[in-house]
Amino acid sequence: MKILKVAVLALAAFSAVAVSANDANACGMSVRLDPTPQKPTPVQEIAKAEKSLENGNNLAAAQAVLSSFPRIRNAQAGANPLETRALRVFALAVVRSDGQVNEKKAGVFSNAEWTTNANLEWAAQAMREIDAKRPNDPTVQADLGEALSKLPANKAEAMTLLSKLAEKDLMGSPHAYAALAKMKGEKGDTAGALAAIKKCEEMSKNSTICRTPAKA
Amino acid sequence: MRSTHKRGPILPGFALFLFVILFSLGCPPKPSPAKDDAGPSAVGDAAVVNTPVATAGDAARGKELVATFQCNRCHDGTGHEAAPQNKHCVHCHKDIMEDRFKAPAASITRWKPRVKEYADAPSLEAMKMRFNRTWVEAYLQKPFDVRPNLHQYMPSLPIEPQQAKDIAAYLVPDDHGSGAPDLAKPDLGKGRQVLETKGCGACHSMTGVAAIPASNPPSMDPREFDRAHKLAPDLRYTRDRLRYVQTVKAFLRDPKAVKPDSPMPKIALTDEEITNVVGYIVSVELSDLPPPKKAERLPVLERKVTFKEVDEKVFHRTCWHCHSEPDYAIGDGGPGNSGGLGFKPRGLNLSDYNGIAAGYLDDKGERAGVFAKDKDGTPRLVRAMMARHEEVNAPNGNGYGEVRGMPLGYDPLPLEEIQLVETWIAQGRPR
Numbered sequence: 001m002k003i004l005k006v007a008v009l010a011l012a013a014f015s016a017v018a019v020s021a022n023d024a025n026a027c028g029m030s031v032r033l034d035p036t037p038q039k040p041t042p043v044q045e046i047a048k049a050e051k052s053l054e055n056g057n058n059l060a061a062a063q064a065v066l067s068s069f070p071r072i073r074n075a076q077a078g079a080n081p082l083e084t085r086a087l088r089v090f091a092l093a094v095v096r097s098d099g100q101v102n103e104k105k106a107g108v109f110s111n112a113e114w115t116t117n118a119n120l121e122w123a124a125q126a127m128r129e130i131d132a133k134r135p136n137d138p139t140v141q142a143d144l145g146e147a148l149s150k151l152p153a154n155k156a157e158a159m160t161l162l163s164k165l166a167e168k169d170l171m172g173s174p175h176a177y178a179a180l181a182k183m184k185g186e187k188g189d190t191a192g193a194l195a196a197i198k199k200c201e202e203m204s205k206n207s208t209i210c211r212t213p214a215k216a
Numbered sequence: 217m218r219s220t221h222k223r224g225p226i227l228p229g230f231a232l233f234l235f236v237i238l239f240s241l242g243c244p245p246k247p248s249p250a251k252d253d254a255g256p257s258a259v260g261d262a263a264v265v266n267t268p269v270a271t272a273g274d275a276a277r278g279k280e281l282v283a284t285f286q287c288n289r290c291h292d293g294t295g296h297e298a299a300p301q302n303k304h305c306v307h308c309h310k311d312i313m314e315d316r317f318k319a320p321a322a323s324i325t326r327w328k329p330r331v332k333e334y335a336d337a338p339s340l341e342a343m344k345m346r347f348n349r350t351w352v353e354a355y356l357q358k359p360f361d362v363r364p365n366l367h368q369y370m371p372s373l374p375i376e377p378q379q380a381k382d383i384a385a386y387l388v389p390d391d392h393g394s395g396a397p398d399l400a401k402p403d404l405g406k407g408r409q410v411l412e413t414k415g416c417g418a419c420h421s422m423t424g425v426a427a428i429p430a431s432n433p434p435s436m437d438p439r440e441f442d443r444a445h446k447l448a449p450d451l452r453y454t455r456d457r458l459r460y461v462q463t464v465k466a467f468l469r470d471p472k473a474v475k476p477d478s479p480m481p482k483i484a485l486t487d488e489e490i491t492n493v494v495g496y497i498v499s500v501e502l503s504d505l506p507p508p509k510k511a512e513r514l515p516v517l518e519r520k521v522t523f524k525e526v527d528e529k530v531f532h533r534t535c536w537h538c539h540s541e542p543d544y545a546i547g548d549g550g551p552g553n554s555g556g557l558g559f560k561p562r563g564l565n566l567s568d569y570n571g572i573a574a575g576y577l578d579d580k581g582e583r584a585g586v587f588a589k590d591k592d593g594t595p596r597l598v599r600a601m602m603a604r605h606e607e608v609n610a611p612n613g614n615g616y617g618e619v620r621g622m623p624l625g626y627d628p629l630p631l632e633e634i635q636l637v638e639t640w641i642a643q644g645r646p647r
Contacts, residue, residue: 029537029550081542136563138583139570139571142574168575169585170574170583171573172569
């Protein structure tokens with residue numbers, strides 16, 4: 001019965017991806033390609049993973065990544081653009097699930113046992129590596145700040161990073177604002193926390209992420 | 217890639233100089249007849265349209281700069297190999313139009329109407345024989361619309377004055393001689409008649425005189441006519457752009473003998489007709505261009521504007537083609553992100569919400585927000601979009617300001633779209 005369920009899920013996922021649009025390059029610029037009824041490519045899988053992550057479906061995002069990159073944890077940031085995107089999605093899925101999402105939860109065989117803390121530390125390190133390859137990119141910095149904010153030992157660094165971005169109005173991630181709000185609240189900066197929550201709510205499709213705990 | 221008020225969609229392809237130009241000749245030594253009273257005139261003695269002014273420039277350096285500014289992404293005849301197919305705006309668009317581009321059929325069908333108008337750009341071939349170097353130098357720094365039927369414009373590139381001199385020296389290396397004197401005396405009235413009856417008005421306009429009626433052009437292949445129509449310059453500027461009379465006359469007699477890739481058709485004209493029509497074009501009195509129209513921003517909307525709406529109508533429709541995410545575009549985020557066309561990498565990614573919020577790299581290499589307000593409270597993004605209106609509305613390239621207008625080389629965005637962006641920003645940039 002379980003196998004049947006997985007098969008049905010896989011079929012549904014395949015159908016959804018097979019008709020999804022994807023981005024590509026033409027004339028030296030970006031263009032949007034129309035849907036083509038064919039087996040989803042890794043590009044489509046990662047686009048789907050990004051969409052799942054954006055919609056708060058962290059486990060689905062991780063599953064989509066693992067379907068194309070089962071050994072994503074071994075990926076080198078910056079070596080391959082698509083793999084780097086996949087690495088970012090997987091790391092953020094881990095962060096936003098508070099370390100709950102891992103290969104086993106995603107239904108993929110793995111010998112490794114990931115504690116939530118080890119999982120979060122891995123995700124923060126992955127974001128650091130992406131940041132090193134994409135220096136001075138506030139999008140990556142916001143993701144890194146969000147990841148670091150989950151680790152007690154790195155909260156000060158996260159606070160500095162996210163505060164600077166917020167001060168310059170360079171942060172587009174509601175999750176990063178939510179992390180900043182939480183840290184400010186923990187420090188007793190209620191006004192700062194409320195300001196960050198307000199920004200988070202303005203930016204978020206689902207404003208519950210601005211005040212409620214993460215979920216898988 | 218979009219339809220706008222005057223010309224419809226525009227792609228980043230541009231129109232460095234011009235190609236067809238017609239006729240030219242004789243500097244008018246005295247005031248010419250009024251435009252609608254074009255009788256015989258004494259103009260035509262001079263051998264050049266414009267007295268060339270020698271400007272210092274290093275042609276070898278100019279050739280390098282033509283490569284640096286990637287003129288070969290749009291123009292043929294640069295003296296460099298054409299840009300690779302995946303970087304060549306015009307060739308790429310042609311491939312799409314002629315079903316050579318590898319993409320899903322649905323995408324090709326959707327793209328075709330958008331790129332149809334962007335599959336041509338003037339070639340730079342034979343410029344050295346026809347152009348006025350001083351004009352080229354000025355145009356490189358402040359380009360303006362000399363081809364009213366071509367949708368794209370020559371973009372304003374970050375070309376320094378000395379660089380413009382060098383490029384002009386490369387493109388027009390010999391700007392000193394004036395050729396043998398041309399003693400023919402044009403009859404401007406008859407010259408006007410030639411313009412009206414020989415099919416010139418089917419492609420060319422000439423602002424500053426009464427509109428040229430569209431008479432029948434010579435029989436042409438429809439595709440060749442379409443190309444000729446798009447690339448036909450406004451004859452108002454001929455007197456400034458061109459120089460040798462003999463070359464221009466030779467061009468009129470047989471365009472392809474002077475410029476082999478010219479779509480200008482060969483028109484049966486007598487020598488007298490050529491003298492008269494060229495005389496008219498270069499010496500008839502022109503009325504002043506209208507003063508620039510002031511484009512006023514529309515007030516922010518009362519209704520809610522989401523990122524989805526702004527993204528669909530503006531960012532992903534127009535901006536994204538040049539400001540994309542490198543990881544999504546084979547490592548090249550376009551000239552507005554990864555650099556190109558002489559622009560240094562600005563890191564501006566307008567392809568998604570986070571990227572837009574992440575801003576751009578300023579001249580010091582520091583990140584700056586596109587929503588940062590200037591002294592009158594206008595967000596930078598809105599300022600750039602409005603600047604494009606000012607650039608296009610002011611005649612002869614006199615509308616350039618501190619902020620480069622966007623979209624580069626395109627028609628300005630309709631004011632309603634800028635209003636949408638400004639409203640979205642004012643509302644806190646909601647998703």
